[in-house]
Amino acid sequence: VLLHLPWIDAINTLKRERGAVIMAHSYQSPEIFHGVADVTGDSLALAQAAADCDAHTIVLCGVHFMAESAKLLAPDKTVLIPDLEAGCSLASSITAADVRALRARHPGAPVVSYVNTSAAVKAESDACCTSANAVQVVEAMGADKVIFLPDGFLGAHVATKTDVELVLWHGQCEVHEKFTAQQVRHARERFDAAVVAHPECPPDVLAEADFVGSTSAMGQWLERARPLRVALITECSMGDNLRTRFPHVQFVQPCNLCPHMKRITLPNIHACLRDLRHEVTVPDDVAPRARRALERMLAVGR
Ligand code: 13P
Ligand code: SF4
Numbered sequence: 001v002l003l004h005l006p007w008i009d010a011i012n013t014l015k016r017e018r019g020a021v022i023m024a025h026s027y028q029s030p031e032i033f034h035g036v037a038d039v040t041g042d043s044l045a046l047a048q049a050a051a052d053c054d055a056h057t058i059v060l061c062g063v064h065f066m067a068e069s070a071k072l073l074a075p076d077k078t079v080l081i082p083d084l085e086a087g088c089s090l091a092s093s094i095t096a097a098d099v100r101a102l103r104a105r106h107p108g109a110p111v112v113s114y115v116n117t118s119a120a121v122k123a124e125s126d127a128c129c130t131s132a133n134a135v136q137v138v139e140a141m142g143a144d145k146v147i148f149l150p151d152g153f154l155g156a157h158v159a160t161k162t163d164v165e166l167v168l169w170h171g172q173c174e175v176h177e178k179f180t181a182q183q184v185r186h187a188r189e190r191f192d193a194a195v196v197a198h199p200e201c202p203p204d205v206l207a208e209a210d211f212v213g214s215t216s217a218m219g220q221w222l223e224r225a226r227p228l229r230v231a232l233i234t235e236c237s238m239g240d241n242l243r244t245r246f247p248h249v250q251f252v253q254p255c256n257l258c259p260h261m262k263r264i265t266l267p268n269i270h271a272c273l274r275d276l277r278h279e280v281t282v283p284d285d286v287a288p289r290a291r292r293a294l295e296r297m298l299a300v301g302r
Contacts, residue, residue: 007266008035014273020080021055022269023070025062026215027235027261032061034244036269042216043069043115044130044302050074051298059272060280061264065091067280068119069128072291073298082268084278086260090116090200093171094150099124102147106167110141112148113293116173119282121150122290128297131199132214135161140300153177157199157206175258176200179233183254184208187231191252194227198234205233222246235261 008031015022015036023046024037033040039049043066050058050070057078060067065088067081099111099121113125114134122128129137135158138146146164148155150171159166179197181204187193188208196218197209206212211221215238222230222242229250232239236255243251272278282290 004031004035004266007031007270011036011266011270011273014270015059018057018273018276019055020057020059020273021053022059022061023049025066025261026241027237027258028061028241028264029237029262030240030244031266032264032269033237033241036266037061040241042130042132042214044132044214044297045216046070047073047115047130047294048298050077050079053077057276059269061269062086063088063091063258063260064280065116065118068282068290069115069294071280071282072119072122072287072294075287075291078276079280080272080276081278081280082265082272083263084280086263088116088260089174090114090150090171091118091121094121094169096120096124098169099147099149102149102167102169106145106147108143109145109147109167110143112137112141112146114149114151114154115294115297117150119286119290122293123286124289125293126296127300128293129300130214130297132217132302133297133300134158134199136302137297137300138162138164138166140296151200153202153206154199156203157212173200175235175256176233177202178256179205179254181205181208184231184233187252187254191229191231191250193229193231193250193252194225195231195233196221201233209233218242219245222249237261 110126149169155168239251
């Protein structure tokens with residue numbers, strides 16, 4: 001912690017001078033999440049915060065699609081990301097041309113895209129969703145069949161919660177696909193831990209979980225259930241960030257880090273504010289259609 005303090009102080013000073021707000025996803029390291037962020041939460045919370053933001057500069061500590069969503073929902077603001085290379089295996093699993101081909105194969109079926117997609121893919125979609133509202137958005141389409149992309153595991157999980165037929169894509173989160181049912185059983189048997197899993201995990205992992213939900217929903221579940229020990233089957237920083245909120249809970253999760261989320265560091269946040277880089281923009285031929293899909297998601301809510 002002491003090592004981080006000079007960076008934290010410098011960033012918080014610069015942030016005030018720039019009139020900027022720092023938004024950090026739940027998977028950011030604790031020194032970012034607790035030290036410099038003004039807004040924290042799951043991807044839905046960050047999108048809602050961008051739409052409501054009154055600062056003129058947003059520094060998005062998360063991955064590129066989150067910064068694009070912030071720009072789409074706050075088009076008059078300057079949106080900065082500390083590292084432009086912070087990508088996502090789900091977002092890179094599908095292109096706008098793939099979505100058009102799916103539509104051609106399933107005429108009339110609306111397209112619901114997870115926010116973990118590029119703005120170009122969002123622009124081809126009827127609505128976006130996050131893991132916090134995927135079932136609600138799918139059902140809001142009012143159709144018997146919906147094309148749901150790109151996360152095949154999240155899609156399979158949503159399919160267990162609705163009567164709507166889902167056409168799925170084969171995208172995977174490179175962090176969550178690594179968890180195994182064996183790891184979950186180990187946490188339960190060895191530590192007597194409750195198991196909370198993110199819906200991007202494989203189905204056999206989700207089948208072993210006491211609760212499945214978005215990163216924000218995980219915190220809400222811990223508030224309600226108050227387990228003594230918990231295995232959080234999601235990106236490793238999630239447990240680090242929840243530890244201070246739940247000092248009496250023991251976190252025993254296996255640790256998988258997202259290499260994209262971890263590209264964001266205190267030094268590059270400082271450089272981002274100092275040099276006002278890297279600005280995230282969305283091309284004019286894409287932005288209005290992508291914004292419509294995001295706004296449809298926000299209208300559904302959580
Ligand atoms: P949520 O915060 O929406 O649960 O998303 C998880 C995720 O993997 C974001 O990259
Ligand atoms: Fe993408 Fe998975 Fe990393 Fe989230 S955790 S940014 S879904 S690769």
